[in-house]
Amino acid sequence: MSAPLLTIEDVAVELPTPRGNLRAVDHVDLSLEAGRTLGIVGESGCGKTMLSRAVLQLLPKKAKLTGRVMFDGQDLVRLAPDSLRRLRGRDLAVVFQDPMTSLNPVLTIGTQLMETIQEHLELDAPAARKRSIELLAAVGIPAPEQRLAQYPHQCSGGMRQRIAIAIALSCEPKLLIADEPTTALDVTIQAQILDLLAREQGRRHMAMIIITHDLGVVAGRADEVAVMYAGRVVERAPTSALFKRMHMPYTEALLAAIPKLDAVPHTPLPAISGRPPDPTRPLKGCSFAPRCNYASGRCHEAKPVLTSAEMPGHLYACFHPIRMAEGIEA
Amino acid sequence: MLNFIVRRLLALLPVLLAVSLLTFLIAALLPGDLALVILGDQATPENVAALRRDMGLDQPLWWRYLSWLGHVLQGDLGRSFRTGQTVLQAVAERIPVSLQLMLMAEFIGLLIGVPVAIACAARAGGAFDRFMTGSAFAMLSMPSFLTAILLIYLFAVELHWLPATGYVPFTEEPLANLRFFVLPALTLALAEWPGIMRVLRSDMIATLQEDYIALAKAKGLKPSRILFVHALKPSSLTLVTVTGINIGRLLGGTLIVESIFALPGIGRLLVGAIYTRDLVILQGVVLLVACGFVIVNFIVDMLYAVLDPRIRHGHA
Numbered sequence: 001m002s003a004p005l006l007t008i009e010d011v012a013v014e015l016p017t018p019r020g021n022l023r024a025v026d027h028v029d030l031s032l033e034a035g036r037t038l039g040i041v042g043e044s045g046c047g048k049t050m051l052s053r054a055v056l057q058l059l060p061k062k063a064k065l066t067g068r069v070m071f072d073g074q075d076l077v078r079l080a081p082d083s084l085r086r087l088r089g090r091d092l093a094v095v096f097q098d099p100m101t102s103l104n105p106v107l108t109i110g111t112q113l114m115e116t117i118q119e120h121l122e123l124d125a126p127a128a129r130k131r132s133i134e135l136l137a138a139v140g141i142p143a144p145e146q147r148l149a150q151y152p153h154q155c156s157g158g159m160r161q162r163i164a165i166a167i168a169l170s171c172e173p174k175l176l177i178a179d180e181p182t183t184a185l186d187v188t189i190q191a192q193i194l195d196l197l198a199r200e201q202g203r204r205h206m207a208m209i210i211i212t213h214d215l216g217v218v219a220g221r222a223d224e225v226a227v228m229y230a231g232r233v234v235e236r237a238p239t240s241a242l243f244k245r246m247h248m249p250y251t252e253a254l255l256a257a258i259p260k261l262d263a264v265p266h267t268p269l270p271a272i273s274g275r276p277p278d279p280t281r282p283l284k285g286c287s288f289a290p291r292c293n294y295a296s297g298r299c300h301e302a303k304p305v306l307t308s309a310e311m312p313g314h315l316y317a318c319f320h321p322i323r324m325a326e327g328i329e330a
Numbered sequence: 331m332l333n334f335i336v337r338r339l340l341a342l343l344p345v346l347l348a349v350s351l352l353t354f355l356i357a358a359l360l361p362g363d364l365a366l367v368i369l370g371d372q373a374t375p376e377n378v379a380a381l382r383r384d385m386g387l388d389q390p391l392w393w394r395y396l397s398w399l400g401h402v403l404q405g406d407l408g409r410s411f412r413t414g415q416t417v418l419q420a421v422a423e424r425i426p427v428s429l430q431l432m433l434m435a436e437f438i439g440l441l442i443g444v445p446v447a448i449a450c451a452a453r454a455g456g457a458f459d460r461f462m463t464g465s466a467f468a469m470l471s472m473p474s475f476l477t478a479i480l481l482i483y484l485f486a487v488e489l490h491w492l493p494a495t496g497y498v499p500f501t502e503e504p505l506a507n508l509r510f511f512v513l514p515a516l517t518l519a520l521a522e523w524p525g526i527m528r529v530l531r532s533d534m535i536a537t538l539q540e541d542y543i544a545l546a547k548a549k550g551l552k553p554s555r556i557l558f559v560h561a562l563k564p565s566s567l568t569l570v571t572v573t574g575i576n577i578g579r580l581l582g583g584t585l586i587v588e589s590i591f592a593l594p595g596i597g598r599l600l601v602g603a604i605y606t607r608d609l610v611i612l613q614g615v616v617l618l619v620a621c622g623f624v625i626v627n628f629i630v631d632m633l634y635a636v637l638d639p640r641i642r643h644g645h646a
Contacts, residue, residue: 058544089550101541106563106638115559116549151639167549 004031005207006055006175011067013050013059013231020280024050026231027067032224034174037201037208039218039239041254042228045276048211051228052177055209056094057084072174090120093173095197097180099160103152109136110148113167120171135166139196158189162196169200175207182217194221215255219243224313227251230277230287233306237314247309247321250288286318294320331635331642338631342624349620350402354395357613363387367607368411407614412606417614420599427497428595431588432580434511435518436573442519443526444569448557450527451534451565463531466524478517478590485513495592514591518584522576529572533565540564563637570637574630578623582615 013025025047032038040048053059055069057076069076072091076084096102104112113132117123123131129148136144139162152160161181168176178197182190198221201208210218218225218239225242227235227250235248246252253272274291277283286292289299298319306315365381366373382388386397401408407417446466450459486494492512500507537543538561546560581596588597596615603611635642 056548058547085550085552087550088548092548094545094548096541096545098541102545104542104546104560104564105640107560115551115555119549119551151643153640154643164545167545 005034005072006209007031007068007070008051008055009068009070011051011054011065011069013047013054014064015050015060016062016064017280021064022279023231023282024063024279025054026282028228028231028233030226030233030236032175032207032209034207035201035205036224037198037210037222039222039225040209040211040228041213041215041218041225043213043254043272043276045279046228047231048228049179050231052094052179052209052211055177056088056092086120089116089173090171091174092177093168093171093175094177094179095161095164095168095181098184099152099157099164100184102164103160105152107151108148109150109152109155109163113148113163113170116167116170131170132166135170136163138200139163139166139169140192141166157185158193161185161189161193165193165196165200169204172204173206175209176201177209177211179211180213181210183212190217197221214258215251216258227254231279232287232317233315234288234318235316236306237309237311237316241311241314245309245311247314247316248288248318249292249294249320249322252322294322296320334635334642335632338628342628345624346621349624350399350617351395353613353617353620354398356616357609358391358394360609362607364609367609402617407617408610410603410608410611412608412611417611417618420611421596421615421618424594424596424599426499427593428581428584428588428597430500430507430511431514431518431584431593431595432577434515435522435580436577438515438519439522439526439576440573443523444530446523447527447530447534448562450531451538451561452553452557454531454535454538459531462527466527469520470524472521474517474521474584475586475590477520478514478587481513481517482590495590497593510591510593514587514593517587517591518580525572525576526569530565530569533568534561537561537565567634567637570630570633574626574633578626581622581626582619 008028008030011025011028012023015022015024028047028051030038030040040051042048050059050063054065055071055076057069057079059065065077067077071087074083074087076087079087103109110129110132113135114125114128117128117131118125121128121131132148133144136147141147141159141162147155147163152163155163161184165181176197181197182193185193194217197208197210200206210222212218215225222239225235225237225239226233227248229250235242235246235251237246242251246255250272253270256270257272259269272291277287277290283289283300285298285300285302286295286304289295292299296319304317304319306317308315309321363378363382365378365385365387369377369381386394389397405418409416410420413420446462450462453459482494485492492509494513497510498506543556543560546556551560582600584595585597585601587593588595589601596619600612600615602608603615
């Protein structure tokens with residue numbers, strides 16, 4: 001195997017709050033090879049978005065970042081602002097969660113596409129325009145030429161997310177980070193957008209990180225899945241291995257919380273009871289212990305570290321991993 | 331777009347009607363008999379009564395308003411009984427002075443306020459931001475007569491760079507004209523920029539938190555492009571409002587600054603009309619200035635649509 005395109009090494013993010021420092025990301029290690037897809041899964045506030053912002057170097061000004069983010073041989077954390085700027089948008093692209101707010105309301109779609117192309121590729125305006133039209137067509141937008149002169153509010157939500165994807169793809173990035181790309185969209189559009197991302201990824205051989213709270217989103221699309229809880233990666237495995245046999249009680253609970261089509265009507269959804277721990281008051285033991293059905297005294301005393309399971313590449317951080325018999329058949 | 335303009339224009343009609351009624355009432359309800367003022371203390375009651383009949387002052391108020399409005403609509407705002415000049419002549423003579431003062435003051439105000447606001451917002455909470463926000467606050471609390479006197483002292487008395495008072499028309503001596511206008515315009519601008527700066531700064535700071543600014547950064551755009559193209563336009567709606575209000579206000583001349591610098595503008599015309607109880611001039615000038623204010627605000631409304639396509643397309 002070649003050297004990974006992206007390596008996140010011991011990354012921690014702390015945000016100062018009036019109640020003390022909030023540890024949003026707690027010493028995370030991850031890596032991703034060119035052309036592959038990593039899914040980062042966790043409930044709201046688990047630090048998955050902060051981790052993606054750390055990779056993009058788009059953290060709030062007051063946030064404190066430690067560790068290294070090696071991308072294509074360079075440490076993004078220590079990169080000069082100008083070199084970072086040249087990398088962003090060209091090799092490193094992003095699609096945000098809400099296409100209603102991520103496009104500038106006062107600039108035309110054409111401007112927002114062409115400015116990225118012209119910033120990074122040496123193309124004149126007519127060439128950039130031609131490329132923009134091709135990109136819009138590639139992401140499935142009808143009458144792309146007319147769209148260029150329109151403003152975001154003249155397009156539907158799904159259409160806007162397609163435009164945001166076209167912008168992200170405009171300079172053939174090596175890595176695309178999709179931060180909850182379908183959460184703000186209608187259910188009927190979600191699958192279309194995910195399929196579009198998967199298709200363009202295959203066609204362009206780019207690496208992709210999909211961030212989501214929905215294990216179902218990554219199930220058929222990611223090569224590897226990292227499950228985050230309270231700022232830490234608590235389970236990490238090749239997707240097939242994870243769904244065959246998950247070890248973390250938290251992962252199991254996440255999966256159980258997805259509505260199922262074949263469930264009897266009016267079946268209550270098994271939500272995860274309790275709330276995530278206060279990130280400004282780190283627990284001594286396992287962060288999930290207060291909400292876990294399997295927790296013992298040991299779980300409250302010490303933090304489990306990521307340990308290898310029998311399957312190669314499968315890591316989990318739990319003292320009481322779920323056994324096959326107790327797991328859910330996925 | 332045309333539909334939008336027509337809709338806004340129709341909405342102006344009741345406003346203009348209300349303005350005309352109020353200006354009429356100001357003059358009509360002031361204490362004192364206009365006929366008595368014109369004829370002086372020596373007048374006989376018969377003469378006063380005759381003049382009152384002549385001027386229609388014996389008619390009921392609503393009738394006087396309608397006949398005045400009728401004349402106004404035909405472009406006849408009346409004639410000063412002191413100088414014999416019509417209102418339109420008097421205003422036409424003075425308006426270039428006030429207009430030039432307004433334009434120069436707004437220009438200087440924006441020239442200071444906008445770059446300072448952008449620089450402050452780009453590094454909100456930094457040393458420059460804190461210093462300029464403090465200075466703006468100090469400037470806001472300084473009355474214009476004090477600024478005027480300080481500027482005259484510094485630039486006219488001590489340094490002899492600029493004349494303290496006076497006026498020549500631009501068409502006669504352009505350079506001398508500009509020199510006369512620098513200090514009064516600067517006086518006004520020093521009062522204008524803090525408002526401009528504070529409004530734009532806070533809107534910019536809010537805009538810079540938006541997702542689309544994060545995306546603009548993620549696209550690898552240059553910081554200058556992010557500030558000027560992505561952030562400035564959506565942040566400038568309040569700025570346009572404030573500038574519109576300033577322009578409307580300065581359009582009516584500035585009583586204090588025009589008086590201190592001896593500029594023959596609308597402000598001095600109004601002060602004169604008040605002192606001499608020249609009600610026709612007073613009424614006419616107030617009406618014209620108020621209409622100017624309404625029209626400036628109409629233009630501001632149009633500018634919103636230019637700045638924000640969502641307003642243009644009726645989505646907001």
